[in-house]
Amino acid sequence: MKLRFITSLTTLAIASLVISACGATPTTAPTQSAAPTTAPATEAPTATVQPTDTAAAATATETPTTAATAAATSAATAAATSTSLKVGLILVGPYNDKGWNQANYEAMQYVTQKDPNVTFDYVDKVNSSDRPNTTGAQVADDLIAKGAKLIIFDSDDFKDDALATAKKYPNIPIIHTSGDYSWKDGKNYKNQNNLINIMGQMEYGKMMAGCAAALGTQTGKIGFLGPLINDETRRLADSAYLGAKYCWTTYLKKDAKALQFKVTWIGYWFNIPGVTLDPTKVADDFFNGGYDVVISSIDTPEAATEAKKIAASGKNVKYVHYDYKNGCDLAPDVCLGAAYFNWGPAYLDAAHKAMAGTLTQYFAWNPPDWKDINNPDTSAVGFIEGKALGDKKSIEDQFIKGLGDGSIDLFKGPLYLQDGSLYLKDGEQATPQQIWYMPQLLQGMEGASSSK
Amino acid sequence: MAENAPPNSPALSPTWQHPRNTWLQVGALVISLAIVALLISFTGASPVSVVANLWDGAFGTTDQAARVIATLAPLLLCSSGLIYTFMAGLYNLGVEGQIIIGAIAATAILRGLQGVLPATLVVALSIVAGMLGGMLWSLLAGVLNVYGKISEIFSGLGLNFVAQGLIIYLIFGPWKRPGIASMSGTEPFHQSLWLVRFGNTDASPVALGIAVVLLIATIVVMRNTHFGLRLKAVGQNPRAAFLMGIPATQLLLSAFALCGGFAGIAGALQVSGLFHRLVPAISSNLGFLGLLVAMLVNFSALWVLPVAFFFSALNVGSLQLPMVLKLESSLSGVIQGMLVLAALLSRGLSQWKPSR
Numbered sequence: 001m002k003l004r005f006i007t008s009l010t011t012l013a014i015a016s017l018v019i020s021a022c023g024a025t026p027t028t029a030p031t032q033s034a035a036p037t038t039a040p041a042t043e044a045p046t047a048t049v050q051p052t053d054t055a056a057a058a059t060a061t062e063t064p065t066t067a068a069t070a071a072a073t074s075a076a077t078a079a080a081t082s083t084s085l086k087v088g089l090i091l092v093g094p095y096n097d098k099g100w101n102q103a104n105y106e107a108m109q110y111v112t113q114k115d116p117n118v119t120f121d122y123v124d125k126v127n128s129s130d131r132p133n134t135t136g137a138q139v140a141d142d143l144i145a146k147g148a149k150l151i152i153f154d155s156d157d158f159k160d161d162a163l164a165t166a167k168k169y170p171n172i173p174i175i176h177t178s179g180d181y182s183w184k185d186g187k188n189y190k191n192q193n194n195l196i197n198i199m200g201q202m203e204y205g206k207m208m209a210g211c212a213a214a215l216g217t218q219t220g221k222i223g224f225l226g227p228l229i230n231d232e233t234r235r236l237a238d239s240a241y242l243g244a245k246y247c248w249t250t251y252l253k254k255d256a257k258a259l260q261f262k263v264t265w266i267g268y269w270f271n272i273p274g275v276t277l278d279p280t281k282v283a284d285d286f287f288n289g290g291y292d293v294v295i296s297s298i299d300t301p302e303a304a305t306e307a308k309k310i311a312a313s314g315k316n317v318k319y320v321h322y323d324y325k326n327g328c329d330l331a332p333d334v335c336l337g338a339a340y341f342n343w344g345p346a347y348l349d350a351a352h353k354a355m356a357g358t359l360t361q362y363f364a365w366n367p368p369d370w371k372d373i374n375n376p377d378t379s380a381v382g383f384i385e386g387k388a389l390g391d392k393k394s395i396e397d398q399f400i401k402g403l404g405d406g407s408i409d410l411f412k413g414p415l416y417l418q419d420g421s422l423y424l425k426d427g428e429q430a431t432p433q434q435i436w437y438m439p440q441l442l443q444g445m446e447g448a449s450s451s452k
Numbered sequence: 453m454a455e456n457a458p459p460n461s462p463a464l465s466p467t468w469q470h471p472r473n474t475w476l477q478v479g480a481l482v483i484s485l486a487i488v489a490l491l492i493s494f495t496g497a498s499p500v501s502v503v504a505n506l507w508d509g510a511f512g513t514t515d516q517a518a519r520v521i522a523t524l525a526p527l528l529l530c531s532s533g534l535i536y537t538f539m540a541g542l543y544n545l546g547v548e549g550q551i552i553i554g555a556i557a558a559t560a561i562l563r564g565l566q567g568v569l570p571a572t573l574v575v576a577l578s579i580v581a582g583m584l585g586g587m588l589w590s591l592l593a594g595v596l597n598v599y600g601k602i603s604e605i606f607s608g609l610g611l612n613f614v615a616q617g618l619i620i621y622l623i624f625g626p627w628k629r630p631g632i633a634s635m636s637g638t639e640p641f642h643q644s645l646w647l648v649r650f651g652n653t654d655a656s657p658v659a660l661g662i663a664v665v666l667l668i669a670t671i672v673v674m675r676n677t678h679f680g681l682r683l684k685a686v687g688q689n690p691r692a693a694f695l696m697g698i699p700a701t702q703l704l705l706s707a708f709a710l711c712g713g714f715a716g717i718a719g720a721l722q723v724s725g726l727f728h729r730l731v732p733a734i735s736s737n738l739g740f741l742g743l744l745v746a747m748l749v750n751f752s753a754l755w756v757l758p759v760a761f762f763f764s765a766l767n768v769g770s771l772q773l774p775m776v777l778k779l780e781s782s783l784s785g786v787i788q789g790m791l792v793l794a795a796l797l798s799r800g801l802s803q804w805k806p807s808r
Contacts, residue, residue: 123775129635131781133523133736133767135727138654142771143514157636168652228634267624268635275620275732277633439631450631 024389026044081357085150087111088143088348089122090136091154093270093299098330099323100269103341104154104177110344111351112378118351121146127157127232129135129272136161137168144169150354151175152347155269156232173359175350177343178232180436183363187437193361198346201367203239203435204403207299207338208241208383209320210401212336213293215251215392216318220258222283223286223294225279225303226265231452233297236436237263240295241445242410243399251395256444263293269299280306287317294338297321304330319387328386328411335386337396342382363431411435416443477798483802484794488787497777506784509772510765518653522726523738523764525659526551530742531749531756532663533714537575538708539674546593546608547715548739549585549615552671554716555734556619557585559638562645563612565628565763571644579662579720586716587709589615589651594708598701604708620732620735620766627730637731648726670751683707712748715739741767744792763788 014270089108093101101124108120123139125131136158141149154223155163162176175196176320180186182197213222222244224237241261248259264286267276279302286294287310296303296319306329307319318334321327327338346366353359374382383400385393404410415422417440425428489499511517530547537544546548558578565574593611596602620635627638647656674680685693686700694700722734741763749755770784 121775123771125774128637128731128733128736131771133738134731134771138515138519139771139775141513142509142775145513146775157634160640228632228636230632230634265633267633272635274616417770448633450633 084117087120088148091124095124098301107343109271140165205381206239207243210240211247214244214248216336217293221260221291222292224263296322337386480794481796489778504771509769518655522623523657525663528663530541531745533711534746536707536710549612550712550715551719551735552615553589554582554586554719558582558720559730582716582720583713587713590708590712640729659721659725
């Protein structure tokens with residue numbers, strides 16, 4: 001009998017171990033209240049997304065900014081004008097991941113600061129590994145039940161959940177960041193009037209990241225720490241490569257063949273033990289394999305922490321951060337820069353439209369504000385230059401300026417895909433669709449274009 | 453494993469009735485709740501608001517109540533199945549893997565036969581395939597146990613890893629979405645292949661119906677059949693059972709097969725009823741939760757429904773903890789674990805004293 005009892009306990013122990021291991025990774029409980037933090041934002045919060053004027057030349061190739069075809073009469077906005085709004089934010093990873101999710105979380109904080117009439121609830125770590133038995137659509141149900149009148153799904157992963165939620169609640173606008181269901185000229189258009197897609201033109205951010213990597217590498221070997229493989233991630237990896245190649249050959253006057261650019265995909269936006277490759281190990285392998293610069297393209301900061309650790313042991317390694325503005329603070333001495341999203345203005349604009357009852361389907365692929373890419377009120381994409389750029393900062397500046405005034409256009413032929421097929425003819429400029437639906441990595445890059 | 457059970461174990465249920473044991477159990481429950489309350493206080497929240505939010509999160513809206521039902525169905529299936537193996541003295545930790553293999557088998561049928569046969573038939577076949585898949589996977593552990601003398605605890609855990617590896621391979625490999633390699637799952641199935649649902653919620657009357665029917669069958673088998681009685685005999689004293697001419701091998705394998713079959717059905721229902729695609733965490737850890745249910749009810753199938761319902765509500769309601777109180781939702785797992793631990797402790801104590 002005692003044995004049975006002991007076995008029961010053992011079984012229980014094992015079961016609870018496994019459950020807790022599969023369960024949420026213990027990030028500390030959020031202490032920050034989602035309630036509107038003071039900030040008497042009387043200073044006209046006019047931060048609109050529409051990136052305006054001058055840079056038109058540069059952005060002309062990637063036109064699709066807010067196509068707010070406000071079908072004003074639409075039924076989807078039966079929700080009348082209201083003076084306050086609660087937003088429900090659904091994050092795929094931890095709200096404090098120093099990356100993608102934190103950028104989204106802080107964007108909503110920005111919105112509540114700019115307009116105290118807006119409040120938000122959020123649920124983070126909404127993925128089947130951290131929260132088994134919970135789907136994004138279910139979380140949306142609960143947020144709506146708690147009074148949310150605008151839902152933001154922050155990950156590509158939620159495209160099915162976002163669509164299902166939009167169908168289920170036709171009177172509540174649903175924003176899905178990074179998706180394309182509401183892009184009329186896209187491949188996957190769904191006629192769902194309350195579904196909105198917002199994305200930043202991170203191609204530019206990644207070109208700047210790639211340039212910084214090229215300027216920072218001593219060995220000519222750049223590692224790209226990639227998440228999963230899809231159109232978006234291929235697009236961003238290719239952009240980084242184009243930026244790196246341009247700066248390597250144009251400014252450093254080095255041979256393109258002497259530049260190695262290797263992409264390793266871990267399989268998800270962040271580490272899931274036992275399921276994805278471990279990004280810590282991938283970053284380590286890069287650094288120990290002679291790749292002295294790693295460009296992060298995942299949600300979490302493993303590239304930064306590993307670079308810091310390995311640099312402390314005396315090796316000359318550096319990293320480029322992604323998603324989160326303050327990414328260089330993680331390891332300032334070895335940071336070449338941080339390409340980041342600034343979702344705040346776009347979310348503020350959407351919140352105002354929701355309050356006015358005019359938020360209907362649109363697809364926004366918002367560019368940097370070329371007058372000041374780091375303007376928190378106007379630029380959807382920015383790049384913070386890191387300390388490790390050293391005296392090469394001026395070159396990076398020159399590159400960014402060129403992108404902004406249109407004198408540097410990297411998605412212009414001739415360009416070849418990884419399998420040798422033609423992507424863009426000589427002189428041909430890529431259409432927004434050709435960029436968005438990037439079919440492969442480019443010729444000259446190492447790594448998988450699709451999963452095996 | 454079963455061979456190691458000490459002879460002359462006292463019957464399992466009578467200990468419930470003894471008044472002293474009742475006190476022990478109530479005492480253990482109170483202590484465990486006090487510990488949970490203390491833990492909650494440490495996090496800065498109030499235990500009352502935690503309970504209120506858990507309740508609100510489970511039954512506050514139709515959607516949430518439906519989600520409790522949607523969780524209950526697979527949980528009932530796993531718990532019912534585990535009653536057979538527990539009764540036979542087996543700790544079938546491989547139940548998670550059996551859910552996964554069931555889900556894989558069901559997905560294979562849904563993928564292969566969609567458009568070929570009528571949708572309803574395809575879904576029905578996928579459930580049968582899930583059952584067979586879970587059964588075979590469980591029998592693997594059974595054969596290792598019966599003929600290889602390998603503890604089903606270890607073979608089960610090992611096979612869970614294999615099943616997990618297989619599902620990830622399929623999702624990243626042959627069954628990946630076109631142009632995508634992500635652990636987010638396969639392409640969703642066409643709506644015609646989704647199980648019927650209550651309104652626009654996640655709960656399916658079909659899933660619930662299957663689960664309830666199989667639970668009732670389990671109760672009947674355990675109470676009123678020779679099979680149930682002999683299973684109990686093998687579980688409690690295999691040597692005596694052997695002397696009485698009860699075919700232990702056959703019974704043990706039957707218990708494995710039944711449990712695996714039930715878990716496999718649960719896996720199939722997760723695919724066609726809830727996720728509508730294959731995801732890596734298709735089991736949602738409901739197999740392990742089922743183990744807790746089965747242990748807590750002390751092998752008594754009658755209690756499966758209320759306990760499983762309670763755990764389902766706890767599981768679904770826990771989403772409110774991060775949403776409203778900014779607490780970790782895994783706190784509900786702590787509550788769950790403490791309750792089970794309390795139940796086992798009190799049972800252990802009550803059975804330990806008299807045998808001295």
